[in-house]
Amino acid sequence: MPRKPQRENTLSINKLYKTLLLIAIVAGPIYWLMFTTDGKRRTDTAMLWLFSGESIEINFSALDPKFTEDNWKEVYPALDWQCRASSSPFGERVCFSDIASYNGIPSQYLSVFFDGPFTRTVKLVYRDQYHSDMGEDLLYQLGKPVNANVPYAENASSDQVLQWQTDFGRILLKQSLERGEEPVMLWLARNE
Numbered sequence: 001m002p003r004k005p006q007r008e009n010t011l012s013i014n015k016l017y018k019t020l021l022l023i024a025i026v027a028g029p030i031y032w033l034m035f036t037t038d039g040k041r042r043t044d045t046a047m048l049w050l051f052s053g054e055s056i057e058i059n060f061s062a063l064d065p066k067f068t069e070d071n072w073k074e075v076y077p078a079l080d081w082q083c084r085a086s087s088s089p090f091g092e093r094v095c096f097s098d099i100a101s102y103n104g105i106p107s108q109y110l111s112v113f114f115d116g117p118f119t120r121t122v123k124l125v126y127r128d129q130y131h132s133d134m135g136e137d138l139l140y141q142l143g144k145p146v147n148a149n150v151p152y153a154e155n156a157s158s159d160q161v162l163q164w165q166t167d168f169g170r171i172l173l174k175q176s177l178e179r180g181e182e183p184v185m186l187w188l189a190r191n192e
Contacts, residue, residue, distance in 0.1 A: 054078045055101040056110065058122075061142055061166050065189035067119045069095055072112055079110075086113060090121035102126060105133050122187040131177050134185060138164055138173060 013021075032039040056076055072095060073081055079097035086094040091113025098109050106127040113121040126134055138145075145162035160175040172186045 054099055055104070056099055057103055058124075059141065060122075060138075060164075060171055060187055063119070063122065063166065063187060064168050065119050068117045069093070069112075069114055072119075088113060090123065091115050103137050105130050105137060118189075120189050124185045124187075126183050126185065128177055128181075128183040131183055134183070135162070135173060135175075138162075138171060138185075142166065142171065 034043070054076070056079070069083065073079075076097075079099065081095045081097050083093065083095040086092055088094065093114040094111055095114070096109055096111040099107050101107050102110070102124055108125045108127065111121075111123040111125075112119060113123070142164040146165050147160075147163045162173050162175055164171040164173075166187075169187055169189045172188065174181075177183055
């Protein structure tokens, strides 16, 4: 009796499956980068780093007003610091620089104000679409704001300014931003 030809064991994949797999491999990362919150933030951070400045990390709970202008320049040597006298209530001298991001949050610039040689105020201006990320970063670093009876995400009052205490100062951040309002976070040294 004639033998039936045996089927060859092949590992070939149907052409439709190959096409769908290739589309998923190409489209998946593009979708993640363009349409997810985390992907957009990472894309913005990369673009800002490429075109406008350095990324910085700051632990505000450890920030000490005894930091001098030279200390800031030593810690962040890659920043293009511009320094001048200031007639601001924040301090008598200011140094500022464009930055790409602060703790992974797309940002615009950092200003450090000094009274005499010491740090008095730090002003961080970030991208307004990342306001909630800024609040979450402060919650992670410092815990619940001292003046909030509700968690950060709940909107008790649109003009409420949240405050966090640190060893050497306090941090101020608006609960929510109005249209066209500058997205800013302030660190103010404790008066001693």
